[in-house]
Every structure is written in structure tokens, then in C-alpha cells.
Amino acid sequence: DAGITQSPRYKITETGRQVTLMCHQTWSHSYMFWYRQDLGHGLRLIYYSAAADITDKGEVPDGYVVSRSKTENFPLTLESATRSQTSVYFCASSESAGLQETQYFGPGTRLLVL
Amino acid sequence: QQQVKQSPQSLIVQKGGISIINCAYENTAFDYFPWYQQFPGKGPALLIAIRPDVSEKKEGRFTISFNKSAKQFSLHIMDSQPGDSATYFCAASKPRDSWGKFQFGAGTQVVVTP
Numbered sequence: 563d564a565g566i567t568q569s570p571r572y573k574i575t576e577t578g579r580q581v582t583l584m585c586h587q588t589w590s591h592s593y594m595f596w597y598r599q600d601l602g603h604g605l606r607l608i609y610y611s612a613a614a615d616i617t618d619k620g621e622v623p624d625g626y627v628v629s630r631s632k633t634e635n636f637p638l639t640l641e642s643a644t645r646s647q648t649s650v651y652f653c654a655s656s657e658s659a660g661l662q663e664t665q666y667f668g669p670g671t672r673l674l675v676l
Numbered sequence: 677q678q679q680v681k682q683s684p685q686s687l688i689v690q691k692g693g694i695s696i697i698n699c700a701y702e703n704t705a706f707d708y709f710p711w712y713q714q715f716p717g718k719g720p721a722l723l724i725a726i727r728p729d730v731s732e733k734k735e736g737r738f739t740i741s742f743n744k745s746a747k748q749f750s751l752h753i754m755d756s757q758p759g760d761s762a763t764y765f766c767a768a769s770k771p772r773d774s775w776g777k778f779q780f781g782a783g784t785q786v787v788v789t790p
Contacts, residue, residue: 566719593776604682604765604782605720620777652719656776663776664710667719 565589568653568668576676581640583671585653593656594636595665596620596628598649605652611636643675679703680768682781690789695753697784699766702747706768710778711740711751714763723764724751756788 566587575581585594596608607620609628617628625647627639636655640647650672654665682699689695699709710725726733726740726749733740737760739752753760763785767778 595777597780602685602782604678605778605780607777610777654719658776664722665776665778667712667721669717669719 566653566655566666566668568651568671570671571669572672574674574676575643577643577645579643581643581673583638583640583651583653583673585636585638585668587634587636587653587655587666587668589655589657589666590633591655591657591666592633593658593663594630595654595656596626596636596638597652597654598622598647599652599670600649608638608651640673643673645675647673648675649673678782679779680766680781682766682784684784685782686785686787688787688789689756691756691758693756693788695751695756695760695786695788697751697764697766697786698748699750699768699781700746700748701768701779703768703770704747705770706779708769709740709742709749710767710769711738712765712767712780714765714783716762720763720765753786756786758788758790761786761788 569584595610597605611617611630653668656663656665711723712720713723714720728744737754742749763783765783766781
């Protein structure tokens, strides 16, 4: 039971480079989310998706792009990485969006932009 | 602007003591209030949750107290153990938000000393 996985777990890149963070879930959950975690800010929503090919912006979407061609995958791309995008990124999924729906989080990707 | 304000930022408690974390919100449309627990190097995981139609919910050593009129809710960890050392996030969501999005607090790092 793999659940939700993220890759890579650690990434170092340089300013201006494109970076893609991968997220894969084995539950066939409809809803998927990308968050970034920074000290003092908690978890901030970047993008979310209700199904394949249905995505929308969250609280802090600037500089990020997502796609969802398959239900199980939800990659996050930093088009031109900046130092302010150094963070820990978490992917999450939930079975539906009803009241009291639990979000299940992946192990995170630590990204350092030099 | 954070819609859910969490305090304190960090907390040190002795084994056997009580840990108390507080959260406050402004949006009265919020109707579901989960708490997530995160261990170092891991993704957050649901710990306990409450709806505003009850004032308290207890699961083992963890209790949520909810004050609807004050728009505040808190997590109490009774008989704190070293294994409870983690970061705790409160969150809130709206019932009509069909995307199942959460607003997270900034997090509280709890350290339980032996």
C-alpha cells in the first residue's frame, strides 16, 4: 500500500532553472493539493485539483504551474526557480471534498534554490 | 493574511504535563476544524477534528475544546509523552467549499522533555 509518494525527496537547483516535483497516489483519490511549508507561515496552498484536467490556483500560485493528465499524478513545476521558492513542498490527496474529508499528505520534497 | 491564527509558535513541556495550543479564526463560515500532527521529516497526518455543533471532543489523551462565540478552538494534550514531540497545525474549512480546501495555522512545535 504505497499511498502517496513524492519525488525527489531532496533537490538543489539554481536560480532560473525549471524544476518539476512529482506526486503520485495509489488510492484513486479525486482531489489533490500542493502546499509549501515555511517557518512562521504553516502550510500554504499553491494549487489544487478536483479531477484530471481540473485545476485551480490556491493562496500562493505565482511562479508555479501544475498539470493533471492522470488521476494518480499531480506534478508541480517551478518555471524559473527563485530563492524565495526554497521551501518544503507537500502533496496531499483526499477522496472527495465533502465535509470532514481527511487530506493525506506525502513525505515532502525539500527544495533549495541557490 | 492568515485566516487561522495559531499560538504559541513553540512549546516545551515536561513528560506528564499538559500541552495547550490555541487557534482563532475570523470567518464564521468555517465549519470543520481538524488538527494535524507532523513528525520531523514526515508529512502532516490528521490527529483529531471537531465541528462547531459540539464544544469538546476527546480521543485518548488529545482533546479539542471549541468556543463558537469566541471563534476559538484549542488542542489539549494530556499526560504529554516524549513521543508527542512534533509540530501541530490547526486548520479550518468551509462547508460549501466544493474543493475541500483547508486554511492552516502557522504551526506549533511541541517538545516534551523526559
